[in-house]
Amino acid sequence: MTNIVVLVKQVPDTYSERKLAETDHTLDRESADAVLDEINERAVEEALKIKEAGEGEVTVLCVGPDRATDAIRKALSMGADKAIHVSDEALHGSDILATAKVIAAAIGKVEGVDLVIAGNESSDGGAGAVPALLAELLGMPQLTYAHHVSVEGSAIKVDRETADEGITHLEANLPAVVSVTEKINEPRYPSFKGIMAAKKKPVETLTVADLGLDAGEVGLDNAWSTVSEAAPKPPRTAGEKVEDDGDGGTKIAEYLVGQKLI
Amino acid sequence: MPAERLLPSTEAEDLLALTREIARDELAPRADEYEQAERFPREQFRLLGKSGLLGLPYAERWGGGDVPYEVYLQVLEEIASAWMSVGVGLSVHTMSCFALAFYGTDEQRDRWLPDLLGGDLLGAYALSETHAGSDAAALSTRAVRDGDEYVVNGTKAWITHGGKADFYTTMVRTSPAGSKGISCLLVAADTPGLSAATPERKMGMTASTTSQMIFSDARVPTDRLLGEEGAGLRIALDSLASGRLGIAACAVGLAQAALDEAVRYATERTQFGKSIIDFQGVEFLLADMAAAVESSRATYLEAARRKDRGLPFARQASIAKLVATDSAMKVTTDAVQVLGGAGYTKDFPVERYMREAKVPQIFEGTNQIQRMVIAKELRNA
Numbered sequence: 001m002t003n004i005v006v007l008v009k010q011v012p013d014t015y016s017e018r019k020l021a022e023t024d025h026t027l028d029r030e031s032a033d034a035v036l037d038e039i040n041e042r043a044v045e046e047a048l049k050i051k052e053a054g055e056g057e058v059t060v061l062c063v064g065p066d067r068a069t070d071a072i073r074k075a076l077s078m079g080a081d082k083a084i085h086v087s088d089e090a091l092h093g094s095d096i097l098a099t100a101k102v103i104a105a106a107i108g109k110v111e112g113v114d115l116v117i118a119g120n121e122s123s124d125g126g127a128g129a130v131p132a133l134l135a136e137l138l139g140m141p142q143l144t145y146a147h148h149v150s151v152e153g154s155a156i157k158v159d160r161e162t163a164d165e166g167i168t169h170l171e172a173n174l175p176a177v178v179s180v181t182e183k184i185n186e187p188r189y190p191s192f193k194g195i196m197a198a199k200k201k202p203v204e205t206l207t208v209a210d211l212g213l214d215a216g217e218v219g220l221d222n223a224w225s226t227v228s229e230a231a232p233k234p235p236r237t238a239g240e241k242v243e244d245d246g247d248g249g250t251k252i253a254e255y256l257v258g259q260k261l262i
Numbered sequence: 263m264p265a266e267r268l269l270p271s272t273e274a275e276d277l278l279a280l281t282r283e284i285a286r287d288e289l290a291p292r293a294d295e296y297e298q299a300e301r302f303p304r305e306q307f308r309l310l311g312k313s314g315l316l317g318l319p320y321a322e323r324w325g326g327g328d329v330p331y332e333v334y335l336q337v338l339e340e341i342a343s344a345w346m347s348v349g350v351g352l353s354v355h356t357m358s359c360f361a362l363a364f365y366g367t368d369e370q371r372d373r374w375l376p377d378l379l380g381g382d383l384l385g386a387y388a389l390s391e392t393h394a395g396s397d398a399a400a401l402s403t404r405a406v407r408d409g410d411e412y413v414v415n416g417t418k419a420w421i422t423h424g425g426k427a428d429f430y431t432t433m434v435r436t437s438p439a440g441s442k443g444i445s446c447l448l449v450a451a452d453t454p455g456l457s458a459a460t461p462e463r464k465m466g467m468t469a470s471t472t473s474q475m476i477f478s479d480a481r482v483p484t485d486r487l488l489g490e491e492g493a494g495l496r497i498a499l500d501s502l503a504s505g506r507l508g509i510a511a512c513a514v515g516l517a518q519a520a521l522d523e524a525v526r527y528a529t530e531r532t533q534f535g536k537s538i539i540d541f542q543g544v545e546f547l548l549a550d551m552a553a554a555v556e557s558s559r560a561t562y563l564e565a566a567r568r569k570d571r572g573l574p575f576a577r578q579a580s581i582a583k584l585v586a587t588d589s590a591m592k593v594t595t596d597a598v599q600v601l602g603g604a605g606y607t608k609d610f611p612v613e614r615y616m617r618e619a620k621v622p623q624i625f626e627g628t629n630q631i632q633r634m635v636i637a638k639e640l641r642n643a
Contacts, residue, residue: 073272073276074276074279077276077280189280189283189284189309189312189313190276190280190313191312191313191314192277192280192313192314192315192318192327192329193314194314195273195276195277195280196273196327198276199272199273
């Protein structure tokens with residue numbers, strides 16, 4: 001039986017306009033529709049596939065405000081078995097170090113964890129570092145940027161793919177931390193039956209104190225990094241027009257080379 | 263702007279969120295291509311089935327979702343907004359399950375209903391004939407008992423999903439006695455002697471197949487009779503009262519799609535140095551379109567809530583169908599007007615919406631028949 005914890009995060013929908021709060025430059029979570037981050041859907045899907053291939057239990061773990069229950073419910077309606085929701089005002093504005101600490105403490109609440117699966121980075125205020133930090137804190141091997149995962153007995157094998165370096169084949173003993181890329185799989189849609197089942201699944205809500213952490217270790221005031229300034233993206237410029245005098249293809253290729261895109 | 267909805271529960275909100283996700287990612291991006299190619303979206307119906315959306319308003323005991331009409335219809339509206347042919351197809355499928363769900367015996371329901379509601383099968387509803395449209399009681403497809411089978415001969419017309427469906431809820435004549443001589447059969451698609459004619463060449467909803475179904479000595483087991491012999495017309499009209507709410511919801515979805523497209527275009531398009539939405543001539547047109555969409559939605563929801571409470575709703579369903587489909591015709595026509603010459607081309611979807619809006623004024627009871635239903639209640643009040 002594989003006991004899997006999947007990290008999930010509620011993020012502003014990429015289909016809506018996203019902005020930072022004017023006061024403290026943290027993400028303005030109220031201004032946009034909030035959804036389960038798509039990369040987390042893939043992480044949940046991968047966990048469900050491992051569970052369905054053998055035996056297992058999938059716990060989703062979410063650190064986020066009260067409304068993040070919507071994202072948790074989505075993961076449960078896809079088929080996860082239960083959830084832990086760490087929700088505390090004190091967490092507002094936490095940096096990646098504090099976030100990883102909180103997640104590690106919450107994972108400590110789950111007995112006999114074999115595998116932690118996360119998305120490689122979130123689509124909102126993301127640094128792409130939490131899975132690695134978490135592995136360090138938990139003392140587990142980290143297998144990041146996975147686009148293929150297989151669990152064989154007490155070992156895990158991962159194909160790791162980054163932009164420049166080709167594919168690396170990684171193998172580790174469980175328990176381990178895996179982060180997945182968007183190439184890993186196509187997440188399933190929940191079904192209406194899954195939606196109905198989700199409301200009966202247990203969700204444990206914890207505060208920072210419940211995790212045995214001090215509020216002074218987390219939050220914006222204790223963050224090692226802050227956003228000092230933010231400006232909206234400048235409006236798109238008109239672009240460059242290429243006249244095709246029979247050599248349009250060459251000109252486009254030259255332009256792309258100039259931009260180091262090819 | 264997306265439709266703002268008041269939903270009765272968290273599950274309903276999650277269901278609508280799922281529907282919008284499927285509509286946005288799986289339906290809307292393919293609609294135009296399939297409509298132009300006249301390609302039937304069978305795999306999309308399978309996805310709806312897998313997601314539990316093909317049996318929403320029916321009892322959980324037989325695999326349905328047990329959701330109220332108030333919620334089911336809003337799911338339907340969102341799907342029709344992304345792709346009218348799929349929305350109407352879902353409505354027709356749901357209506358075709360009605361006879362078995364409400365007039366079948368427990369034995370019949372245990373045997374067939376889970377498959378009908380479970381998502382793999384797609385249904386069709388066969389009432390009309392070429393000479394029996396609005397005057398459905400004039401139908402003449404004959405079913406003659408031969409042992410434990412009916413031998414069926416005749417041609418049913420205007421069958422949505424004709425030749426594509428897995429079962430046909432079919433009204434047949436079992437005795438010559440006018441409206442009392444009609445019976446309802448649940449006919450499997452692979453029934454020997456049943457075949458589909460060449461599909462109709464339609465003005466719109468071209469991805470949805472419509473054809474005649476030909477019964478030529480088709481042998482249907484008598485245990486597939488739903489309700490009593492002679493109860494067929496009542497079953498048919500009962501199915502249609504609920505089906506009309508589905509069509510009203512689809513029409514609202516279509517009109518919403520046209521409104522959204524018109525607002526988007528009017529905001530981006532500039533003339534005389536400003537967005538055309540800032541001209542009163544255009545903004546009033548858009549405001550009237552929004553008023554038509556939202557009042558139509560309120561009308562079908564009111565009828566649905568009556569149905570959900572077990573109150574009579576036939577008049578309200580007819581009013582909703584009449585108002586919503588006439589509104590959709592006007593809104594889609596005005597959307598073409600807002601887009602001007604662009605709206606008349608196939609580069610934008612509004613000309614398709616306008617073509618698709620025509621048939622809801624005709625099917626599941628023409629809007630003239632709806633007026634007769636409404637007036638009859640006024641007369642008898």
